[in-house]
Amino acid sequence: MDKHYKIVCNLILGAALVTTGMGSALAQDKVKVGLMLPYTGTFAALGNNITNGFKQYVEENGGKLAGREVQYVVVDDESNPARATEIARRLVTRDKVDVLIGSVHSGVALAAARVAANTKTLMIVPNAGANEITGAQCSPYVFRSSFSAWQPSYAMGEALAKRGVKNVVTLAWKYSFGTESVEGFTEGFTKGGGKIVKDMSLPFPNVEFQPFLTEIAALKPDAVFVFFAGAGAAKFVSDYAAAGLKGSIPLYGPGFLSEDVAAMGGAGEGLQTTLHYADGLNTERDNAFRTAYAAAYKAQPDVYAVQGYDAAQMYHAGLKAANGDPGKLDAVIDGIRAATIDSPRGSFTLSKAHNPVQDIYLREVKDGKNAVVEVVSAGLEDPARGCSM
Amino acid sequence: MDFASFLIQVLNSLQYGLLLFLVASGLTLVFGIMGIINLAHGSFYMIGAYLAFVLTSATGSLVLAIALGIPLALIFGALLEWALFSHLYKRDHLEQVLLTYGLILIFEQLRSLLVGDDVHGVAIPAFLDASIQLTEVMSYPVYRLAISVVCIVLAVALYYVIQRTRLGMMIRAGNDDRSMVEALGININMIYRVVFALGVALAALAGMLAAPISSVFPNMGSHVLIISFVIVVIGGIGSVWGALVAALIVGFADTFGKVLLPEISGMIVYLVMAVVLLWRPEGILKKG
Numbered sequence: 255m256d257k258h259y260k261i262v263c264n265l266i267l268g269a270a271l272v273t274t275g276m277g278s279a280l281a282q283d284k285v286k287v288g289l290m291l292p293y294t295g296t297f298a299a300l301g302n303n304i305t306n307g308f309k310q311y312v313e314e315n316g317g318k319l320a321g322r323e324v325q326y327v328v329v330d331d332e333s334n335p336a337r338a339t340e341i342a343r344r345l346v347t348r349d350k351v352d353v354l355i356g357s358v359h360s361g362v363a364l365a366a367a368r369v370a371a372n373t374k375t376l377m378i379v380p381n382a383g384a385n386e387i388t389g390a391q392c393s394p395y396v397f398r399s400s401f402s403a404w405q406p407s408y409a410m411g412e413a414l415a416k417r418g419v420k421n422v423v424t425l426a427w428k429y430s431f432g433t434e435s436v437e438g439f440t441e442g443f444t445k446g447g448g449k450i451v452k453d454m455s456l457p458f459p460n461v462e463f464q465p466f467l468t469e470i471a472a473l474k475p476d477a478v479f480v481f482f483a484g485a486g487a488a489k490f491v492s493d494y495a496a497a498g499l500k501g502s503i504p505l506y507g508p509g510f511l512s513e514d515v516a517a518m519g520g521a522g523e524g525l526q527t528t529l530h531y532a533d534g535l536n537t538e539r540d541n542a543f544r545t546a547y548a549a550a551y552k553a554q555p556d557v558y559a560v561q562g563y564d565a566a567q568m569y570h571a572g573l574k575a576a577n578g579d580p581g582k583l584d585a586v587i588d589g590i591r592a593a594t595i596d597s598p599r600g601s602f603t604l605s606k607a608h609n610p611v612q613d614i615y616l617r618e619v620k621d622g623k624n625a626v627v628e629v630v631s632a633g634l635e636d637p638a639r640g641c642s643m
Numbered sequence: 644m645d646f647a648s649f650l651i652q653v654l655n656s657l658q659y660g661l662l663l664f665l666v667a668s669g670l671t672l673v674f675g676i677m678g679i680i681n682l683a684h685g686s687f688y689m690i691g692a693y694l695a696f697v698l699t700s701a702t703g704s705l706v707l708a709i710a711l712g713i714p715l716a717l718i719f720g721a722l723l724e725w726a727l728f729s730h731l732y733k734r735d736h737l738e739q740v741l742l743t744y745g746l747i748l749i750f751e752q753l754r755s756l757l758v759g760d761d762v763h764g765v766a767i768p769a770f771l772d773a774s775i776q777l778t779e780v781m782s783y784p785v786y787r788l789a790i791s792v793v794c795i796v797l798a799v800a801l802y803y804v805i806q807r808t809r810l811g812m813m814i815r816a817g818n819d820d821r822s823m824v825e826a827l828g829i830n831i832n833m834i835y836r837v838v839f840a841l842g843v844a845l846a847a848l849a850g851m852l853a854a855p856i857s858s859v860f861p862n863m864g865s866h867v868l869i870i871s872f873v874i875v876v877i878g879g880i881g882s883v884w885g886a887l888v889a890a891l892i893v894g895f896a897d898t899f900g901k902v903l904l905p906e907i908s909g910m911i912v913y914l915v916m917a918v919v920l921l922w923r924p925e926g927i928l929k930k931g
Contacts, residue, residue, distance in 0.1 A: 296861055298760045428909070456901060457909035459866065461857060464655040464787075465901045471781030472648040485762045485860030492764065492858065498774055498782030517764040517858050 284325040285573065285580050288345040290338075290356030290366060291380075293330040296484065297358045300558045301330075304380045306551050307562030308355060311570070314546065319566070320573035322580075327351055335361030342366035346375045352580035353378060353569050355562075360384035360431060367396045376572070376586060380565040381558060385434050388609035390640030395583075397590055397608040399565040402636040403431050406508040406528040407438035409614035409631035410479065413528070414506065415446020419476045423451050425466055426481035427458040435481035435508055443479075451475050461489050467497040478503055483510035488517040495521035509557070515622045525619045531557040531599045532615040532626035543598035555598075564597045568604075571595065607638035644902070647778055652898055658787050660894020661794035662853060666867050667874040667886045668801060669845030675881015676818045676838050679728060680739045683746035684871060685864030687843045691716065691850025693754060696763045696859045705768045709851050713844055720843030724836045732835070751862065760861050765854040790852050797845075801883050814838060818881060873912060877919045879926025888927055892919075 289308070291301035305328070312324050327349045329341055338361070345351050346369060354370055354377040357363045363382030370377035371393035379387055379396065383403040387396065414422065422443060426432035432455065440450055451473055454466055470478055478499075482490045487510055494505055500521065505511075509529025515522040543563065547555040555563075568590050575589020576582040594603050595610075602612040614631040617624040644652070670684045691712065698708030727746075731739050766772075767786045774782035805811035816824045817834050825831050849867075857863065874893055878885030893912055900911035907914075919927060 294755075296760070298755070454901075454905060456905075460909075461866070462659055462897065462901075464659065465652060465898045468648055468651045468655060468781065469902055471651075471778060472645065474780060485858055485863070488762050488764065488858045488860075489856075493856070496774065496784040496786075496856075498776065499780060502780045514762045514858075517762040519764050519766065 283323060285319055285322045285353070286325050286327060286349065286351045287569075288349060288351030288354045288356075289326055289328045290331050290341055290345060290354060290362075291328075292333040292358050292362075293328075295333050297333050300358045300381060303556055303558040304355075304358070304562035304565075306547070307555065307559035307564075308380070308566045310547055310550055310559075311563045311566035313550070315570070319570045320576075320578035322573070322578055331357050331359070331362050331366075333357075333359040333362060335359065335365055338362040338365035339369055342369035343373075346370070346373045352376065355380055355565050357382055358558075360387070363387055364391060367391060367393065370395050374583065376569075376583060378565040378568055380561045383434075384430055385636070385639070386430075388605070388607040388636060388641065389638050392607045392638060392641035392643050394587060394643065397568060397604065398610065399568055399595075400561045400610070401530050401612070402609050403434035403508075404438035404441075404636050405612070405634055406530065406614055407435040407479075407481070408442040409634055410506055410508065410528040410616075411439040411442025411444075411448070412446055413442075413616060413630040414477060414479075415443050415448045419443075419448060421449055421451045421475045422477050422479055423454065423470055423473055423475040424479045425454045425456075425470075427460075427486065428455040429458040431483075432458070432481045436479070439479050459486055461486050463490055463493045464497075467493060467499060470499060470503065471497065475503060478505050480505065480507045480511065482507070483513065485514070485517075487511045488514040491518045491525060492521045500524075509617065509624065512617070512619050512624055513556075515619055515624070522619045522622075526627070527617055527619075527624065528614050528630060529557060529617060529624075530610070530612050530614055531560050532617040533623040534625045535598075535600070535615075537598075537600070539596060539600075540598040557599075560598050564595055564599075567595050567597065568593065605635050605638060607636065607641040607643055609636045609638065611635045651777055651781065651783070652902060653895075654783065656895040656898040657891065658791045658894075659898060660891040661791045661798075662849065663867075663870060663874060663893060664798060664887050664890035665794050665849040665852070666846055667871040667878070667890055668798070668883055669842035669849075670871045671875045671878065671881055671883060671886045672838055672845075673842040674875055676814055677728075677732065677835050679731060679839075680736050680743065681842075682740060682743040682868065683750065684743075684842070684846055685866070685868030686747050686750040687716070687720075687846035687864070688850040688853075688867050689754065689862075689864035690719075690750065691847030692765075692854040692857070692859045692863060693758055693850075694847065695851040695854040696765050697758065699765050699854075705765060705851075705855065709848070712851050713848060716844040716847035717840045719847075720840035721836050723843070724839040728839060729832065729835070747864070750864075755861065763859040765859060767855045784856075786855060790856075793852060797848075798883075798887055805883060810834075810837070870912065873916050877916050877926060879923075879928045882926065882928045885926055885928030889919075 293301050356366050358381045360382040363379050377396045379398040381400045385402050385404050388398050424436045426436045509527045512525050512527045571593035572586035572589040576585035594601050600613050602610040605611050613629045614634050616627045616630045618627050673679050673681050694712040695708050699705050771786045771789050773785045776782045817831050874889040878889030896911050896915045900908040
């Protein structure tokens with residue numbers, strides 16, 4: 255009787271141990287990835303490509319990161335900064351995501367980064383380039399897989415000064431990203447001995463450029479540096495050529511200027527821009543990535559897909575360092591910090607402020623592609639001004 | 644600024660102002676004559692630009708695309724008036740704003756489903772794809788000048804139709820006193836349908852003409868909507884002539900503001916509007 259009682263007790267205890275053990279194994283089984291990206295509106299295509307890139311890396315690892323299955327919580331942030339805090343909070347507190355991936359729009363990313371820093375949640379920014387994210391507002395919990403606005407523009411400034419260009423007119427949309435791009439360019443260019451003849455700007459997203467083109471023609475600088483993106487970039491490049499300036503005054507800018515080459519007709523051909531990715535890198539890593547991406551999504555990858563892919567790589571590196579436990583956040587963070595990311599763009603590490611230390615390419619538009627010309631700045635690190643980390 | 648640059652900036656101002664007039668004229672007709680606040684007016688501009696893109700791709704010619712696009716826009720406008728707007732004349736402005744705001748969202752979503760979210764370029768017709776050399780580095784695209792000519796022709800035609808024809812007389816009478824016009828046996832509903840279709844067609848035509856120089860992109864209508872309302876208010880609600888004067892004022896203020904006062908170029912148009920409204924609260928030419 256006594257013996258029988260003991261056996262039953264042991265059985266119950268054993269069963270309890272097994273079930274609780276199983277329970278915790280189930281709970282830890284999956285890592286929860288919150289994708290907070292634009293899936294509607296102007297930046298919808300960017301959000302989709304980042305998502306595709308992220309998922310591609312996970313698929314290449316058999317649908318797992320560090321042995322754990324990945325569960326996605328996907329939210330459309332509509333590129334609306336006014337809703338960003340609320341959406342980020344919901345992902346963190348209600349959905350309890352292990353990592354927050356977002357976003358494209360800098361205003362949205364800054365608001366979400368504030369939530370991540372306050373709630374001690376890991377966040378990887380797969381695009382937004384505002385310097386602040388890994389500058390004045392830097393946080394141990396926030397990483398970036400893309401770039402800072404400063405990086406490509408500074409590299410362009412340096413490169414033009416090195417070429418012996420003396421006088422440049424700058425023109426950009428007057429919002430943070432435009433201003434930061436021009437500041438980065440001016441820093442690199444004047445350091446090399448160049449002079450900014452005139453710094454012009456117009457409100458975002460105004461696209462009536464004709465008065466500025468007239469002004470540029472009157473000033474006759476050696477070159478023009480501009481920041482525009484999306485439809486505005488396509489329009490500016492077309493207008494610049496139509497005004498007859500293309501042949502006489504070379505135009506330069508960060509890579510967003512030549513994104514929509516197809517929409518520019520022939521006006522984009524020969525345009526030189528700087529960015530952390532280019533077409534035709536022709537490295538084994540990039541070729542493998544592009545082939546796999548094209549097979550999976552029936553489309554060519556772009557810089558956004560690369561940034562999404564690398565965000566997944568960064569998180570993977572962190573998880574591996576924490577033996578697959580997303581709860582060991584300090585280990586995850588240290589893991590990402592120490593990692594060398596084998597990116598299609600070329601491998602990079604992360605700076606103290608958590609921004610990629612990476613090569614910047616000079617690219618030239620040839621047959622509708624942003625073909626690589628050379629690396630103009632190798633291992634360029636953002637100065638992370640205002641960051642005390 | 645040297646004299647040559649000054650003259651080119653004047654040309655820029657005229658050209659920009661005339662294109663703005665084309666969009667705003669349709670808005671002022673619908674707003675002034677029918678009393679409808681139409682926030683979807685910018686969407687008609689967007690639809691026009693996308694029509695130009697789709698039809699130019701299909702037919703290979705922008706001229707042909709415009710020739711096909713105008714009747715399509717007229718039919719589309721008449722159908723919209725019949726199905727939706729005709730129920731709104733006696734409702735208040737808030738309901739009109741709600742309906743037309745909803746239409747913006749629907750049109751953008753349809754555009755996204757049908758054509759996608761990419762930026763597209765539209766080729767300039769070959770016979771207009773040239774430039775005139777103005778200074779040693781600056782040239783002026785012939786296509787921009789052609790747009791200005793089309794805008795001037797349309798402005799004169801609109802003026803003629805509204806001031807000199809029987810239809811125009813009925814439109815003006817309907818604007819002044821709807822019930823009296825009805826009592827005289829004129830089919831005011833038909834007049835409204837014509838005016839609305841005309842407004843849609845004018846916005847769509849502006850979009851089609853602007854497509855080659857502005858490229859075609861999502862939400863492009865919202866850019867022109869606000870500036871169009873500014874023009875309508877400055878010019879005097881319902882006055883086509885006022886819209887022309889106001890559009891030119893805005894064209895000059897914007898162009899020269901950007902060059903001479905770059906720090907406040909974003910608000911200079913609104914400053915002009917504030918000054919005009921202080922001086923003439925009804926707009927420059929109320930009911931011209």
